[in-house]
Amino acid sequence: MIQQQTKGSTVFDKVLIANRGEIAVRVIRTCRELGIATVAVYSELDRDALHVRLADEAYALGGQSAAESYLNTAAILDSIRRSGADAVHPGYGFFSENTDFARAITAEGVTFIGPPPEAIEVMGDKISSRQAAEAAGVPGVPGQSEPVTDPAVITAFGETHGWPVAIKAAFGGGGRGMKVVHGPDEVVEAMESAQREAQAYFGRPEIYLERYLSWPRHVEMQILADTQGTCLWLGERDCSCQRRHQKLIEESPAPDFPDDVRRAMGEAAVKVARACGYVNAGTVEFLYQDGSFFFLEMNTRLQVEHPVTELVTGLDLVEQQLRVAAGEPLSLTQEQVRRDGHAIEVRINAEDPTAGRFAPSPGTITRFRAPAGPGVRLDAGYEAGDTVSQFYDNLVAKLVVWAPDRDRARRRMLRSLAETVIEGVATTIPADVAILEHPDFVAATHSTNWVEQRLDLAGVTASGGSGGAETAVAPAQGADDDTPRVLRKVTAEVDGRRYQLKLWVPDIAGGAVAAPARGSAARPGRSARARSASGGAGSGTVAVPMQGTIVKVLVAVGDMVEAGQTVCVLEAMKMENAITAERTGTVTEVKVAAGDSVGAGDVVAVIG
Ligand code: MV4
Secondary structure (H helix, E strand, O other), X not given: OXXXXXXXXXXXXXXXXXXXXXXXXXXHHHHHHOOOEEEEEEOHHHOOOHHHHHOOEEEEOOOXXXXXXXXXXXXXXXXXXXXXXXXXXXXOOOOOOOHHHXXXXXXXXOXXXXXXXXXXXXXXXXXXXXXXXXXXXXXXXXXXXOOOOOHHXXXXXXXXXXXXXXXXXXXXXXXXXXEEEOOHHHHHHHHHHHHHHHHHHHXXXXXXXXXXXXXXXXXXXXXXXXXXXXXXXXXXXXXXXXXXXXXXXXXEOOOOOOHHHHHHHHHHHHHHHHHOOOOEEEEEEEEEEOOEEEEEEEEOOOXXXXXXXXXXXXXXXXXXXXXXXXXXXXXXXXXXXXXXOEEEEEXXXXXXXXXXXXXXXXXXXXXXXXXXXXXXXXXXXXXXXXXEOOOOOOEEEEEEEEEOOHHHHHHHHHHHHHHOEEEOOOOOHHHHHHHHHOHHHHHOOOOOOHHHHOOOOOOOOOOOOOOOOOOOEEEOOOXXXXXXXXXXXXXXXXXXXXXXXXXXXXXXXXXXXXXXXXXXXXXXXXXXXXXXXXXXXXXXXXXXXXXEEEEEEOOOOOOEEOOOOEEEEXXXXXXXEEEEOOOOEEEEEEOOOXXXXXXXXXXXXXXX
């Protein structure tokens, strides 16, 4: 917690952020710039979290899980009273779209920094949101705007409008619980399953129908409305790179998106906002396919990906939210909204993307090197030493870049990701790199189904944490040398040229720093790209860690080898290094012979 006193503000005196992680840090930053005092709230697990350290004051909510803490209205109200906050920013997730919470805050005489509860209510019900949009002249995806309970209605709809048909939860969102029905014989099971999941996930069984668009882009429009009746559209974000309803990469402007469509979508979004009496920042989601766009739903909160719009427009959306909530009129007109260049955001989650599985990877971050340089922004909720808990969303940070055009933004993002070092947990960085390097992404021919239907992540390995161990270089030990050795990363200079090496050296008791455990995250200095490129133990490949010459091959196809057994000897940097098998098995391939020159990462053998 920074004890620095903040000067008075014309907006609010003190804002309580009813959230955690990167969004809480993000809101604190703008409040501090505006001279607004900040109040953090925290669960028992977040007692020393970054948002707590940065806030002027912090109050314990008690409990560990979200339900026990950040979703504990009474505890948050108590923190409001104790702190004397005159406004509350909900962030996203948690209570950000909860009308009861918004009303409870307002009942305290405290400002809820967000839309009126009535607007949240209209847009929280996807059927009423479709009705409101249609009433405003903004068509939804071809479908029906009332609940469906009769399978015959679904079948008749599919036969009339064509298959597939999407069955969606009326009180859902984010695509969760959505069923895609390809023909009449799937209708009954899909409808009953959709009703069960809607009840289970959202507490309401109502479902509705739409024509399913098979290769759409997911394009959302940022809007900003004040209390005096002004409503602006700020620009769109393409969020098509998603996996199981989780956005991975967002960008603005949408690639290959004509300006007349942009303007029409912006005006449609403003119509939808006005139809529900919207105030503050919000996002209207559309599906865009074959040159047409269709209303999907409206998000009545600040979104994770809002920095993409900030970088393109130059606006601070949290500042705009604060000013609008304080009753100030927007300071710009639609004509004054400018959009320059191209921004891309990558979400860095603590998940292991190995082979496309994205397994959660909670743990303590042991090293965090942030990228920097022109046009690079990192919104992080954690620093080295902080722990990513399984109890909360595992978003560690958002890396956002700006450049004059899309390809330079893409390359800047790849450079920034390669520069990023996060160790102690596995992250989604290798998957992000795979997407950004893929020709379909470069050509912008992807869609909402592309990640799950076309992108091959089989070769991706973790960039840290307990990810794929890498081939160890064991020392070429003499028969009589039984000195225990450890793997150390050293930097050498040979003939005026600098090299980073991993060497097995005698484990000198006392002063020696314990070498990182094999396969541990502590492989500092290697870019995410390098790590994601190296063969992993799991695949049984034996690769050399550096350039050199094979001086001896000690195995042949069919040989049984033990983990740690020397497969060949590599001469590099005027030293002989044994290249060992990472696992026990049978040699199925030997790719080198004595005298061969090899480069870093070259596979020399395969263990089946
Ligand atoms: C769709 C769709 C295709 N056709 N509806 C629903 C919630 C919204 N956030 C995304 N949703 C979609 N609705 C019709 N008629 C495609 C999406 C969609 C999506 C669906 C499932 C998984 C990931 C998705 C990513 C973007 C859009």
